[in-house]
Amino acid sequence: MNEEASKDAADEAVIRRVLSGEVDAFEVLITRYREQVFRIVGRHVPKGSVAEVAHDAFVKAYLSLKNYRATHPFERWLTRIAVRCCHDYWREHFREGEREGPAASDPPAPERDDTREMLDWALGRLNADDRMVLSLVYFEEYSVKECVRVLGWSESKVKVRALRARRKLRELLAELLSEKEV
Amino acid sequence: MERDESRDKLDERLKEAWRGKTSPSPPEDWEEGVMRSIRALAREPGAVNHVIHLHRIVWRSAAAASIIALIFIGLALVVGLELDIDLVQLVMEDPEGLLELLLFY
Numbered sequence: 001m002n003e004e005a006s007k008d009a010a011d012e013a014v015i016r017r018v019l020s021g022e023v024d025a026f027e028v029l030i031t032r033y034r035e036q037v038f039r040i041v042g043r044h045v046p047k048g049s050v051a052e053v054a055h056d057a058f059v060k061a062y063l064s065l066k067n068y069r070a071t072h073p074f075e076r077w078l079t080r081i082a083v084r085c086c087h088d089y090w091r092e093h094f095r096e097g098e099r100e101g102p103a104a105s106d107p108p109a110p111e112r113d114d115t116r117e118m119l120d121w122a123l124g125r126l127n128a129d130d131r132m133v134l135s136l137v138y139f140e141e142y143s144v145k146e147c148v149r150v151l152g153w154s155e156s157k158v159k160v161r162a163l164r165a166r167r168k169l170r171e172l173l174a175e176l177l178s179e180k181e182v
Numbered sequence: 183m184e185r186d187e188s189r190d191k192l193d194e195r196l197k198e199a200w201r202g203k204t205s206p207s208p209p210e211d212w213e214e215g216v217m218r219s220i221r222a223l224a225r226e227p228g229a230v231n232h233v234i235h236l237h238r239i240v241w242r243s244a245a246a247a248s249i250i251a252l253i254f255i256g257l258a259l260v261v262g263l264e265l266d267i268d269l270v271q272l273v274m275e276d277p278e279g280l281l282e283l284l285l286f287y
Contacts, residue, residue, distance in 0.1 A: 023224040027217050034208050042205020050205060051212055058216045063223065116199040138193075139200040173192065 004073070011074040018065060030058055033075065037082045044086035044135060053089050057082040083136070083150050090128035122172040130165035137162040 011032075017025040034054070041053045061081050068077055123131050132151065136142040137158070142150070147158045 023221055024217070026220055027213065030213050030216055034213065038205045038208055043200065043203045047206055051209055054208070055212070055216050055219070059219050059223070062220050115195045116202065119196050119199045135200075139197060170189070170192075 007075075008070070008073050012070050015065060015068060015070075015074065018062070026058075026062055029061075029074070029078075033078055034058075036075070037078065040079060040082045041086055043140075044083070044132075045089050049089065053085050054082070056088075057085040060085060080150050083132075087128060087132045087151065090131055094128050094131075118173060118176060122169050122176070125172055126165060126168060129161060130168060133158060133161045134165040134169060138166060 011029065014025050014028045018029075037054045037057055038050060041057065042050045045053050057078070061078055064081070068074065123135070126134065129151075133147065133153075136147050136150065137144070144155055144158050144162075147153070147162075148155050151158065153161070
């Protein structure tokens with residue numbers, strides 16, 4: 001039995017214990033996957049909210065544990081839940097109407113030589129759906145099929161939204177770069 | 183051509199920036215906090231199985247819903263057939279009048 005298979009078998013054994021009423025056994029799964037969930041969530045939400053979103057991801061995983069089917073590794077199933085929680089986070093924290101123009105609370109436009117700040121600034125101007133599909137398809141390099149499973153959208157919606165979101169991101173960055181050149 | 187190149191370079195820089203994002207480590211008491219929430223949920227009767235229960239209700243009521251639907255279809259076939267014939271007759275006899283009736287009254 002290879003390492004992956006034995007890890008999956010160990011996860012399944014823990015899941016069976018939790019489902020039979022041994023709630024404390026869930027802590028084994030948290031310890032095993034907390035770093036990974038923090039890594040995933042940390043790429044999608046602001047640093048100050050990572051712990052809260054990761055907390056939600058594990059609670060949601062516990063609540064839907066009965067729906068978990070061992071046909072896929074638990075790790076992948078948990079990753080999907082974590083990504084969905086990030087999507088929910090942005091749906092809650094981004095209101096389209098507020099983004100018509102720059103708000104007083106908006107951070108100032110970043111310097112053009114700091115790519116990470118530029119990226120965060122531009123992503124902050126995209127709505128939750130655009131932001132998530134763009135992050136998953138172009139930055140995390142998820143396949144369209146995987147994106148369909150994570151976001152629960154149709155294949156054509158994933159493709160179209162990803163393309164549009166990428167165009168929006170480019171427009172925002174082009175605007176920022178031309179402003180800085182003036 | 184030059185524009186495409188600079189766009190590709192920017193894409194690459196963005197991807198690098200994304201990959202370079204660092205995540206904070208879980209705070210010391212974080213795991214305990216998650217387990218507290220989970221234990222609290224486990225104490226609530228049926229909290230874990232909300233979704234399962236909803237599924238059960240849907241499946242259990244499926245048979246009753248099907249029977250009701252069949253009764254309605256039966257009624258529609260018996261009662262509604264005559265209405266369809268009436269409508270066809272109206273269209274055949276006075277199509278313009280029917281259109282006027284639908285549009286203006």
